[in-house]
Amino acid sequence: MKFILLTILAVALFSAPVTVYASGSGSSHYTYTYNEWSVPIPSPDAYRVTAFILGEHLGIGHFNNPRDLQVWGNLLYVADTNNNRIVVIEFHADGTFELVDVITHVYINGEPSPFNRPHGMFVSPWMLNYGQKWIADTENNRILHTDENWNVLTVIDRSKLELSALEDDRHFLPQKLAVDFSGRLFAQVAMVNRGLMEFDNDGYFAGYMGAPDVTINPWQRFWRSIQTREQRERGWLFVPVDYNNVTIDNEGFLFVTSSGPDVEPVRRLNAMGADVMIRNGWEDPQGDLWWGSAGHISGQSVLIDVTSLPNNTFVVFDRTRGRLFAYDNQGELLYAWGSYGHHEGAFMLPTALESMGFTLFALDATTGAITRFDLTEYGRYINEALTMYQRGLYEESYDTWQEVLRMNGNFNMAYIGVARALLRRGYYRDAMELFRMQNDNANYGRAFGFYRRQWMEEYFWMFAVALGVLIIVPPVVRKVIKVRREILES
Amino acid sequence: MTARLTRFDWYAYLRALRFSLYTMRRPLDGFWDLIHEKRGSMAAAHTILAIAVIVQIMRLVLTNFQFININMEVFSAWWVLGQMVIPIVLFSVANWCLTTLFDGKGKISHIYMGYAYAMVPQIIINAVLVPVSHVITYSEGMIHQMTTHIGTLWFVLLLLCAMKEIHEYSFSKAILTTILSLFAIGVMVFIFIMFFAVVSDGAAYFYSIAQEAVFRIRRG
Numbered sequence: 001m002k003f004i005l006l007t008i009l010a011v012a013l014f015s016a017p018v019t020v021y022a023s024g025s026g027s028s029h030y031t032y033t034y035n036e037w038s039v040p041i042p043s044p045d046a047y048r049v050t051a052f053i054l055g056e057h058l059g060i061g062h063f064n065n066p067r068d069l070q071v072w073g074n075l076l077y078v079a080d081t082n083n084n085r086i087v088v089i090e091f092h093a094d095g096t097f098e099l100v101d102v103i104t105h106v107y108i109n110g111e112p113s114p115f116n117r118p119h120g121m122f123v124s125p126w127m128l129n130y131g132q133k134w135i136a137d138t139e140n141n142r143i144l145h146t147d148e149n150w151n152v153l154t155v156i157d158r159s160k161l162e163l164s165a166l167e168d169d170r171h172f173l174p175q176k177l178a179v180d181f182s183g184r185l186f187a188q189v190a191m192v193n194r195g196l197m198e199f200d201n202d203g204y205f206a207g208y209m210g211a212p213d214v215t216i217n218p219w220q221r222f223w224r225s226i227q228t229r230e231q232r233e234r235g236w237l238f239v240p241v242d243y244n245n246v247t248i249d250n251e252g253f254l255f256v257t258s259s260g261p262d263v264e265p266v267r268r269l270n271a272m273g274a275d276v277m278i279r280n281g282w283e284d285p286q287g288d289l290w291w292g293s294a295g296h297i298s299g300q301s302v303l304i305d306v307t308s309l310p311n312n313t314f315v316v317f318d319r320t321r322g323r324l325f326a327y328d329n330q331g332e333l334l335y336a337w338g339s340y341g342h343h344e345g346a347f348m349l350p351t352a353l354e355s356m357g358f359t360l361f362a363l364d365a366t367t368g369a370i371t372r373f374d375l376t377e378y379g380r381y382i383n384e385a386l387t388m389y390q391r392g393l394y395e396e397s398y399d400t401w402q403e404v405l406r407m408n409g410n411f412n413m414a415y416i417g418v419a420r421a422l423l424r425r426g427y428y429r430d431a432m433e434l435f436r437m438q439n440d441n442a443n444y445g446r447a448f449g450f451y452r453r454q455w456m457e458e459y460f461w462m463f464a465v466a467l468g469v470l471i472i473v474p475p476v477v478r479k480v481i482k483v484r485r486e487i488l489e490s
Numbered sequence: 491m492t493a494r495l496t497r498f499d500w501y502a503y504l505r506a507l508r509f510s511l512y513t514m515r516r517p518l519d520g521f522w523d524l525i526h527e528k529r530g531s532m533a534a535a536h537t538i539l540a541i542a543v544i545v546q547i548m549r550l551v552l553t554n555f556q557f558i559n560i561n562m563e564v565f566s567a568w569w570v571l572g573q574m575v576i577p578i579v580l581f582s583v584a585n586w587c588l589t590t591l592f593d594g595k596g597k598i599s600h601i602y603m604g605y606a607y608a609m610v611p612q613i614i615i616n617a618v619l620v621p622v623s624h625v626i627t628y629s630e631g632m633i634h635q636m637t638t639h640i641g642t643l644w645f646v647l648l649l650l651c652a653m654k655e656i657h658e659y660s661f662s663k664a665i666l667t668t669i670l671s672l673f674a675i676g677v678m679v680f681i682f683i684m685f686f687a688v689v690s691d692g693a694a695y696f697y698s699i700a701q702e703a704v705f706r707i708r709r710g
Binding site: 037436439441442444445446448449452 | 555556557559561563625627628629630631
């Protein structure tokens with residue numbers, strides 16, 4: 001009896017703190033990065049789970065197949081798709097949150113008009129249309145443009161499209177939206193592979209933009225030519241792949257993701273639809289570089305959402321393994337974390353990723369959960385250093401990168417950051433050594449160029465003297481010999 | 491039967507080595523003399539190949555990492571040796587097999603010598619580029635790249651000239667047989683790989699039968 005009592009007590013004692021304080025344990029979501037030879041190596045956690053939000057926590061029942069998140073100020077909009085509603089959650093500075101609103105319908109000319117499976121939405125952060133909302137009301141085949149108070153301004157449906165815009169038998173199924181500062185609306189529409197649909201200020205279709213171009217190399221062409229029809233159908237399809245998400249960053253560039261073997265999985269588009277993403281890393285941003293097929297999960301990363309952070313870094317969300325990959329503005333991987341599964345910090349069916357400052361919100365459609373990630377001390381130092389670099393404060397970022405290195409001596413970006421600071425301060429040799437360590441040949445070349453010039457300036461006199469000696473000495477010697485001979489002969 | 495024990499003629503050997511500098515500059519004349527006037531020697535050809543291997547290893551290891559960067563954890567000099575020696579051996583055999591059918595006059599040793607002598611300018615260029623790579627920067631890498639390409643081009647042209655002179659061909663026929671011997675090399679490699687795959691599979695099969703038998707016998 002005493003033993004049982006003790007057991008109960010022990011269970012109560014030890015289980016209670018665990019359930020309450022499950023977040024913040026670093027072991028549940030393994031963070032890693034790639035080293036200078038593109039080999040994955042472990043890294044300290046840069047992000048940690050700080051909240052795990054279910055519909056029940058808000059007292060509005062379970063989220064059912066939620067598809068999109070949207071951040072506006074400190075509000076988080078959740079497109080709770082199969083519940084036909086949009087949920088608005090407010091986050092306070094101290095980390096607490098509360099339910100603000102649940103929207104199930106809008107008013108069109110005073111008539112209530114309910115949503116039908118809304119897949120996405122956008123709330124404008126721009127001056128021109130501050131706080132206005134766009135809702136991809138997918139199964140109603142329309143995009144609703146409302147003012148701040150959900151009063152409909154425009155309904156964009158098939159009547160706003162040109163006849164040629166969609167094939168006749170296709171429904172207009174808008175899913176993800178983004179609006180730029182001039183009020184142009186970009187919609188990712190299901191089963192459209194000609195790019196994003198662009199709508200003007202009045203909601204009229206203006207054309208497609210940024211169609212993903214597919215490259216096919218001669219070997220693939222040859223291989224396809226000798227395949228049977230069945231093999232071809234089972235193999236890769238070389239049709240343009242449709243985008244699966246669109247986001248706009250704070251500089252007004254569109255970030256799009258797409259899945260497919262022969263397209264760039266994440267792109268940054270300018271107003272003309274051209275890809276302007278900087279890819280200076282050894283590997284382009286693409287999620288995992290190496291993968292196995294453990295646990296029936298195989299194949300490359302499928303990026304389904306991207307979000308841009310204030311210092312122009314961005315994070316992509318991988319549906320294959322439920323991982324998040326953070327890249328800096330040069331396209332270098334900073335850290336990757338997350339996993340597939342049911343535990344905290346893991347995902348079953350990732351659908352959306354949003355950022356509020358540096359805080360990340362990741363949405364899982366299967367579990368209907370929003371996972372909130374916040375920077376750890378390690379992540380804060382990295383982002384602080386990157387922000388400094390972004391602002392041109394190269395030398396000032398030195399101490400911050402040193403701090404990062406103190407926590408993770410395997411982080412190649414930190415060595416490069418330190419080396420850049422050293423380069424700016426004129427310590428070319430030290431910078432060269434660090435760049436050499438990180439296989440950064442372009443930057444090494446720059447440092448070496450400076451060093452070479454310095455070296456030449458320092459030792460130029462030696463060359464000058466040598467040259468002078470070569471010019472002056474032979475005639476003198478010749479003269480001396482000649483004079484000596486004359487003396488001897490005379 | 492008496493073995494001919496002559497002293498190694500160092501003078502002739504060095505002369506044959508030095509002749510490679512002549513074939514480099516006057517390939518048509520040089521490769522004709524190499525075979526028909528016996529100006530070259532197998533010993534010199536072996537030496538050139540050995541130098542080529544050493545230079546290639548030095549190139550991969552000592553070139554500034556801005557231009558050639560190899561993970562030393564996985565680098566193997568034996569691999570480089572194979573990379574240099576296997577092509578010349580395969581080429582000699584494949585080219586000889588082909589050219590005997592196409593009225594070629596050269597012997598295997600001649601082809602081997604021709605290939606080795608043709609490598610000389612490339613060896614020199616690569617050797618010079620190693621120190622040069624330490625004084626130029628990444629943005630001047632074009633110099634390094636172009637010079638490497640010039641070396642390769644020079645090698646190819648010399649090889650074609652060598653084939654032409656050794657087999658007493660026209661130039662177009664030399665090009666044709668050289669390309670065909672590349673295909674022949676591919677076929678040979680394919681057969682080698684298949685042969686080893688089949689043998690190892692067969693060996694594994696009999697090994698597992700034997701193991702099975704041993705297990706049965708042990709269990710009684």
